[in-house]
Amino acid sequence: MKRTYAYIISLLALISTSDIVAQKPAASEPHNGNIMAHKPAATEPPDTVVFPLAIRVGIDFAGPVIYLTDKNNLTAEGYLSADLNEKRSLLLGVGYANYKYSQYNYSYRTNGMFIRAGVDFNLLKPKTSMGKYWAGVGLHYGISVFTYEIPELSQENYWGMTTSSVPSQAHWGHFIELTPGFRAQLFGNLSLGWSLGLRKMIYSGGSKDTRPIYIPGYGLSANTFSAGINYFLVWNFRYRKINVIIKKEPPQEPDEDVTPQPNSGSGNNQKMEP
Amino acid sequence: MRNFRNLLIASILAGFFLLAYSCTPGACFDETNAYMKASLFLDSTGKQTAPDSLSLWGTGMDTSKIYDAKVSLKQAFLPLDGSSVKCKFTIMINGVYDTLTAWYSTFPHLISKECGYTFYHNLDSVHTTNHKIIKISITKNSITNQIEENIRIYY
Numbered sequence: 001m002k003r004t005y006a007y008i009i010s011l012l013a014l015i016s017t018s019d020i021v022a023q024k025p026a027a028s029e030p031h032n033g034n035i036m037a038h039k040p041a042a043t044e045p046p047d048t049v050v051f052p053l054a055i056r057v058g059i060d061f062a063g064p065v066i067y068l069t070d071k072n073n074l075t076a077e078g079y080l081s082a083d084l085n086e087k088r089s090l091l092l093g094v095g096y097a098n099y100k101y102s103q104y105n106y107s108y109r110t111n112g113m114f115i116r117a118g119v120d121f122n123l124l125k126p127k128t129s130m131g132k133y134w135a136g137v138g139l140h141y142g143i144s145v146f147t148y149e150i151p152e153l154s155q156e157n158y159w160g161m162t163t164s165s166v167p168s169q170a171h172w173g174h175f176i177e178l179t180p181g182f183r184a185q186l187f188g189n190l191s192l193g194w195s196l197g198l199r200k201m202i203y204s205g206g207s208k209d210t211r212p213i214y215i216p217g218y219g220l221s222a223n224t225f226s227a228g229i230n231y232f233l234v235w236n237f238r239y240r241k242i243n244v245i246i247k248k249e250p251p252q253e254p255d256e257d258v259t260p261q262p263n264s265g266s267g268n269n270q271k272m273e274p
Numbered sequence: 275m276r277n278f279r280n281l282l283i284a285s286i287l288a289g290f291f292l293l294a295y296s297c298t299p300g301a302c303f304d305e306t307n308a309y310m311k312a313s314l315f316l317d318s319t320g321k322q323t324a325p326d327s328l329s330l331w332g333t334g335m336d337t338s339k340i341y342d343a344k345v346s347l348k349q350a351f352l353p354l355d356g357s358s359v360k361c362k363f364t365i366m367i368n369g370v371y372d373t374l375t376a377w378y379s380t381f382p383h384l385i386s387k388e389c390g391y392t393f394y395h396n397l398d399s400v401h402t403t404n405h406k407i408i409k410i411s412i413t414k415n416s417i418t419n420q421i422e423e424n425i426r427i428y429y
Contacts, residue, residue, distance in 0.1 A: 103390060153390065155307075155391070155393055157353045158340060159332065162380075162393055209381060209383040209384065211384055213384065222387055
């Protein structure tokens with residue numbers, strides 16, 4: 001539940017970012033209003049912006065930071081992405097996780113690799129983004145290859161202590177994830193960003209009795225839904241520039257319902273002809 | 275554009291705080307024992323009926339009783355030994371002794387990360403002496419931590 005709050009708050013932050021962008025008028029945009037309504041001429045060429053396409057290499061630093069505070073949980077991951085155009089980019093991520101957990105009646109170990117691949121969608125306007133800022137969502141498919149074991153488990157009841165263990169076994173896990181996120185250029189080719197990972201389990205592997213507790217790349221597998229957060233340091237390699245046509249805002253027609261009143265003192269500078 | 279950077283920094287800081295807050299360990303609220311649940315039926319009426327008194331213990335463990343002259347008990351919970359393939363109980367219904375033996379297999383089962391593992395059982399067969407108990411039947415072989423009847427004891 002607590003995690004859900006975290007993600008709702010982050011999503012709200014993301015949405016509010018889009019609003020800021022949407023509400024900010026561009027310097028070149030005509031002044032909306034009754035007086036200065038501007039209609040572009042039919043022969044006027046469309047506005048374009050030069051948009052740099054890039055190949056990006058991102059390294060997650062949330063995993064190592066968490067490992068500093070919890071030595072039983074190591075996740076190291078990164079990704080490679082390539083812009084297809086100003087809106088879409090392909091992503092391939094790889095990672096490694098080593099997770100250990102123990103409490104009074106059992107211990108658990110797992111480690112493995114995972115990959116995720118998919119498409120990221122930039123929701124910012126090209127004029128705002130300019131290849132420096134990204135706010136959007138990714139849709140990825142993830143596969144995890146992992147082994148897990150339960151070196152010891154015990155239970156005490158009326159008859160005494162019963163102990164057992166489950167030897168190491170290899171499994172595959174499959175999941176899809178939705179990754180809303182945000183990225184901004186810090187300086188030069190270096191960017192910083194975060195993304196939420198909202199994941200839905202498709203297949204977790206293991207029998208129903210000794211199913212894995214933790215799946216690398218997915219997280220705790222108790223539920224068919226899991227969530228996490230990543231913070232990425234990203235290096236951008238710009239490989240090409242494209243011209244992106246900007247859609248012009250449709251000019252606002254003068255409000256015909258308002259009947260101008262002479263000497264009304266409304267502050268409108270429009271001159272009324274008799 | 276400064277808005278973006280400020281928002282990015284703020285969201286990163288907020289994210290770390292929320293991440294730390296959300297990593298607090300949970301607690302176990304589930305039943306962690308898998309008992310063999312035995313319902314008590316009065317053979318003459320065929321209805322589930324509590325005997326006047328019921329005592330139960332593991333045979334050879336007379337000093338440690340599971341139930342000691344319990345009244346109003348319609349369903350008894352019998353713990354099984356996970357390190358064995360059979361369990362023998364002495365059951366005293368209304369002052370008359372019987373011996374009940376259960377054969378089963380045992381396997382670990384994950385309840386949750388917080389609760390850990392328990393041992394589930396698969397009941398193969400049950401046998402009883404017939405001093406007070408008239409008959410016994412298996413209704414569900416799978417012995418789990420759920421409240422589900424496994425055997426019926428008719429007395």
